Amino acid sequence: MGSPFNRSRALTLHSMTPILILGAGRMGGAIAAGLAAAKAYAPDAFLLVDPHPGAEALDLAARGARLNPPLGELAQARTVVLAVKPQTWREAAKLYAPHLRPDATLISIAAGVSCSDLAAAFTTQVIARVMPTTAVAISKGVASIWSASEIGRTTAATLFRPLGRVVELPDERFMDAATAVSGSGPAYLYALAEAMSAAGVAQGLAPDAAAELARATLIGAAALMEASPLSPAELRAQVTSPGGTTAAALSVLQGEQGLPQLMTKAVAAAVARARELG
Ligand SMILES: NC(=O)c1ccc[n+]([C@@H]2O[C@H](COP(=O)([O-])OP(=O)(O)OC[C@H]3O[C@@H](n4cnc5c(N)ncnc54)[C@H](OP(=O)(O)O)[C@@H]3O)[C@@H](O)[C@H]2O)c1
Structure with missing residues (x-):
């Protein structure tokens, strides 16, 4: 397996955008704002969905991101970041899963939510888990990533590399420990x-x-x-x-x-x- 950084070169911006952020609160907003600030993606590459978007999401929307588009437009997204609270992810999955394209990559940052549970609730074939720190907002974050699939690891590494460091975990079972040491x-x-x-x-x-x-x-x-x-x-x-x-x-x-x-x-x-x- 090559380094995520070499592999990530294979992914073009086009193949990862639009990027849909489901839950543009503290962390979802920080990820989108951090990526735009790092000039990794233009604001109009983002679709933001949140009933009460945070300040960063509102700012990004004022600069071209689409905020709360009609559900039918979610099918445009090639990368989907699930950034709602772990307590509400199932409800969010019920609402949005039917509208996502199956070949999008789902990247969940929800603490403790397993890939097998995500796979049962979403129809997206590629799923990755990422545990970022809040400093992604200023490109000083660190993101622990895990996916069973190469394309999942590559997409997650490509998305988070502009936001700081990326640590690829060898097995999903280490995600909770990475959350405890790093996310928290x-x-x-x-x-x-x-x-x-x-x-x-x-x-x-x-x-x-x-x-x-x-x-x-x-x-x-x-x-x-x-x-x-x-x-x-x-x-x-x-x-x-x-x-x-x-x-x-x-x-x-x-x-x-x-x-x-x-x-x-x-x-x-x-x-x-x-x-x-x-
Ligand atoms: N904060 C951290 O340091 C950190 C670090 C690593 C990972 N995480 C993970 O990041 C995720 C989000 O945490 P957070 O701290 O960013 O929480 P947050 O600020 O509460 O953001 C979650 C956002 O999702 C919105 N939301 C709720 N239900 C929704 C739905 N059905 N569709 C769209 N948006 C919905 C919430 O709106 P309402 O306010 O209206 O509910 C809120 O704005 C969690 O799963 C957490 O495990 C957080």
């Missing part, structure tokens, strides 16, 4: 910023100063990690002098029942929830 991951960083800020306040910092210090520190550290070839462990070692202040903090964070154990429990809880949603 941005929330973990924001929770860390909140906790650091609260801890600063507990040590006497003004709330505004603590919030700014926590936020800017994490943004800067993430940017350094992006720019560096070193692993997170190596970067951590670089800023930890033996016997110093950082080492004192890490002895708590990485001690018994510290961050590794907490994160293991958190990710396991996310995996369990993905299985329930599916």
